[in-house]
Amino acid sequence: MSRYEAVIGLEVHVELKTETKLFCGCSTEFGQAPNTQVCPVCLGLPGSTGVLNKKVVELAARAGLALNCKIGAYTWFDRKNYYYPDLPKGFQISQVFRPIAYQGYLDIEVDGRDKRINITRAHIEEDPGKLVHSSGSIMTSSSSFVDYNRSGMPLIEIVSEPELRSGAEAKAYLEKLKAILEYTGVSDVKMEQGSLRCDANVSVRPAGTAALGTKTEIKNMNSFRAVQRAIEYEVDRQIDVLEDGDRVVQETRAWDENKGITMSMRSKENPDYRCFIEQEVSPIELSDEWIEDLRVTIPELPDARRKRLVAEHGLPAYDAGVITSSLSLAEFFDATLEKFPDAKKISNWIMGELLRLLNARGMELGESKITPAGLASLLKLIEKGSISNKIGKEVFEAMFQEGKEPAQIVKEKGLSQISDEGQLTQIIAEVIDKNPKSVADFQSGKEQAIGFLVGQVMKATRGQANPGVVNAMLREKLAE
Amino acid sequence: MTVSEKDVEQLAFFSRLDLTAEDKAAYTKSLNTILDYLAMLKELDTGAVEPAAHVLPVKNVFREDSLRQGLERELALANAPEVEEGAFVVPRIV
Ligand SMILES: [Zn+2]
Numbered sequence: 001m002s003r004y005e006a007v008i009g010l011e012v013h014v015e016l017k018t019e020t021k022l023f024c025g026c027s028t029e030f031g032q033a034p035n036t037q038v039c040p041v042c043l044g045l046p047g048s049t050g051v052l053n054k055k056v057v058e059l060a061a062r063a064g065l066a067l068n069c070k071i072g073a074y075t076w077f078d079r080k081n082y083y084y085p086d087l088p089k090g091f092q093i094s095q096v097f098r099p100i101a102y103q104g105y106l107d108i109e110v111d112g113r114d115k116r117i118n119i120t121r122a123h124i125e126e127d128p129g130k131l132v133h134s135s136g137s138i139m140t141s142s143s144s145f146v147d148y149n150r151s152g153m154p155l156i157e158i159v160s161e162p163e164l165r166s167g168a169e170a171k172a173y174l175e176k177l178k179a180i181l182e183y184t185g186v187s188d189v190k191m192e193q194g195s196l197r198c199d200a201n202v203s204v205r206p207a208g209t210a211a212l213g214t215k216t217e218i219k220n221m222n223s224f225r226a227v228q229r230a231i232e233y234e235v236d237r238q239i240d241v242l243e244d245g246d247r248v249v250q251e252t253r254a255w256d257e258n259k260g261i262t263m264s265m266r267s268k269e270n271p272d273y274r275c276f277i278e279q280e281v282s283p284i285e286l287s288d289e290w291i292e293d294l295r296v297t298i299p300e301l302p303d304a305r306r307k308r309l310v311a312e313h314g315l316p317a318y319d320a321g322v323i324t325s326s327l328s329l330a331e332f333f334d335a336t337l338e339k340f341p342d343a344k345k346i347s348n349w350i351m352g353e354l355l356r357l358l359n360a361r362g363m364e365l366g367e368s369k370i371t372p373a374g375l376a377s378l379l380k381l382i383e384k385g386s387i388s389n390k391i392g393k394e395v396f397e398a399m400f401q402e403g404k405e406p407a408q409i410v411k412e413k414g415l416s417q418i419s420d421e422g423q424l425t426q427i428i429a430e431v432i433d434k435n436p437k438s439v440a441d442f443q444s445g446k447e448q449a450i451g452f453l454v455g456q457v458m459k460a461t462r463g464q465a466n467p468g469v470v471n472a473m474l475r476e477k478l479a480e
Numbered sequence: 481m482t483v484s485e486k487d488v489e490q491l492a493f494f495s496r497l498d499l500t501a502e503d504k505a506a507y508t509k510s511l512n513t514i515l516d517y518l519a520m521l522k523e524l525d526t527g528a529v530e531p532a533a534h535v536l537p538v539k540n541v542f543r544e545d546s547l548r549q550g551l552e553r554e555l556a557l558a559n560a561p562e563v564e565e566g567a568f569v570v571p572r573i574v
Contacts, residue, residue: 053545
């Protein structure tokens with residue numbers, strides 16, 4: 001056991017799935033040319049006043065309910081004042097004093113142990129613009145370019161209690177959070193597009209003590225894996241500092257993915273944001289009835305769905321966990337199951353071939369051409385013995401890329417399994433003729449020689465023969 | 481509660497204002513006058529009163545989530561001191 005305990009809290013910023021920004025009608029579309037989604041409101045031009053996007057309130061409350069939060073009946077916005085070029089007004093509109101959602105939790109499982117992580121709050125705020133550094137690095141450029149397309153996009157910031165104890169727990173928390181937000185349709189939760197961003201507050205303390213150590217804030221992590229690695233690095237670093245008799249400095253540190261280390265960015269001297277109530281946006285009052293009406297629209301969440309797959313379809317808990325970690329995958333599974341009622345087979349193909357191809361190509365399920373109906377047809381072909389499992393994988397890859405019907409691919413590529421005994425008999429006779437040594441070996445009792453002969457037949461049929469049938473026919477022929 | 485000239489300097493820094501010595505003295509004096517005046521509110525027991533989130537009795541002023549044409553980029557950038565690649569150019573700030 002380590003003599004130290006890590007104390008980790010996460011701040012996760014999630015972009016809400018709206019058409020328009022928080023206080024103006026500018027588009028929230030990702031990846032447009034700089035400063036083409038701007039107006040006087042999100043540029044902070046004098047005299048402009050925004051009006052709150054109703055959809056934001058609904059999505060934020062949805063997220064809160066899905067995260068088991070209480071929903072504030074009466075909440076409002078506040079100004080957080082600071083100067084930075086990405087913030088055109090000189091303040092960020094956020095919910096400092098009264099978050100729309102608070103006191104929630106989510107459950108994670110790490111190394112077979114369940115753990116509940118409490119959520120302090122989830123509040124609505126506007127995203128700042130984006131700074132691009134002219135020479136690519138923040139440290140070396142002489143100037144920065146500002147793109148305000150992102151300025152004013154609606155975010156919720158979800159703050160966990162400092163109850164995470166390891167990088168692995170932090171990663172599990174993020175995976176669960178992402179799944180819940182995806183299931184509820186609150187956000188696209190695409191880390192690579194910045195619609196989910198995570199900062200970690202990390203400190204260590206002697207195991208068994210209650211007082212919190214000095215914390216650092218870790219930024220610049222671009223994947224869940226990076227969050228885990230950065231936290232693990234930072235915990236070790238802080239322990240080393242303490243072991244050397246030094247003190248941890250309160251600061252913001254940036255994760256360097258290539259070097260695998262965190263580096264000091266700036267000291268954090270508790271900035272004074274001089275927060276006060278935003279008077280130009282109206283407060284939000286939500287009735288119990290409105291909240292309850294919203295609550296019933298929350299769909300089945302990942303945990304419940306996972307349990308259902310285990311209970312109703314007998315899937316192993318691990319399979320069910322993988323499949324329900326993403327809504328699109330879970331829906332793909334259900335749709336395939338409607339047409340091919342063997343849950344475990346489907347799960348094997350999803351976890352094996354489908355996820356393998358998606359990961360290898362860095363693709364989302366929606367970007368591939370495979371359909372649940374297609375997978376079901378493929379599994380039927382294999383079940384009928386029309387093609388082998390091995391050929392099935394080849395067909396799957398073609399379906400994944402081209403989206404054709406499996407039967408059509410089998411026909412076009414001539415992959416149909418040779419179970420015509422007449423055709424096989426001839427090939428087997430040829431193989432026996434050409435390999436007298438292996439035949440003699442087998443006949444003198446060397447059992448493994450049959451494997452070589454089967455392999456030769458498979459080769460001659462370009463893998464289209466049924467190996468079981470070939471094996472049986474070979475033995476019969478050699479016994480003559 | 482009173483503010484010192486040091487507080488005023490700090491406030492001026494936050495607001496990016498450049499104050500002369502006379503300005504500082506004058507603002508310190510007037511800010512303290514205002515604070516003295518407001519101090520009378522402290523005599524009231526406001527423990528059970530909700531903070532005033534808004535000076536007017538308004539709530540739930542929403543707009544629908546529908547697109548509205550913003551500014552053309554040229555217009556958006558018209559007042560920028562420096563422009564490059566469609567972006568505002570600012571000095572590097574870490
Ligand atoms: Zn705008």
